[in-house]
Amino acid sequence: MGMSVRGLSGATGLSSSAGGSQLRDLVGLGVLKEVQDVRNRRRKLYMAAEFRPSDEVSGGTWYHDGRVDADADAIAAARRRCLAQVKRFGAATADTIRRAGIARDEPAGAGYAMDRIADVLRIMVLDKSLEEVRSTGEGELAGVSRGEMCYREPEKQQPGGMMEAIPCGVCPVIDDCSPEGVISPSTCVYYQKWDF
Secondary structure (H helix, E strand, O other): OOEOHHHHHHHHOOOHHHHHHHHHHHHHOOOEEEEEOOOOOOOEEEEEOOOOOOHHHHOHHHEEOOEEOOOHHHHHHHHHHHHHHHHHHOEEOHHHHHHHHHOOOOHHHOOOOHHHHHHHHHHHHHOOOOEEEEOOOOHHHOOOOOOOEEEEOOOOOOOOOHHHHOHHHOOOOHHHOOOOOOOOOOOOHHHHHOOO
């Protein structure tokens, strides 16, 4: 994890201005690098130049220099392409979706690295636009090797129980959710849309 100017000042006993000056000097020498914390835009963290910031700090694949790197139209286009490939194959792995639908349509797969496609698919599962299942290798899943995780259109289901109606009750990333994290109740669009 990185350290802020205030953290350095508290740990070393230096004043904020002296600590900030020392940090800027170390950044200039290439020993440290400055990282924008997406959880708090006014806060800059410093870490060893050879380290990569965690996704919680950097925002993951959709962020660059502390700002969202893709617009809503690009994400919507990726969602449409993913859904089109699932409809085309009946069921498909993330890699198949990327190779057959995304990378082929975009020059050199522009902006659609595998981790971004995985993020889009994860969102589509949370939205219940797609269903993530382990292939049995039979029926509609025959095109996917047995045991591989794949995506398909959701089956029509009878209304579920009370826990299914609560976003947190079916959230696949509930273990990563925390009040101060990138995934949190205050930033969760599914939780905000839920009617109390």
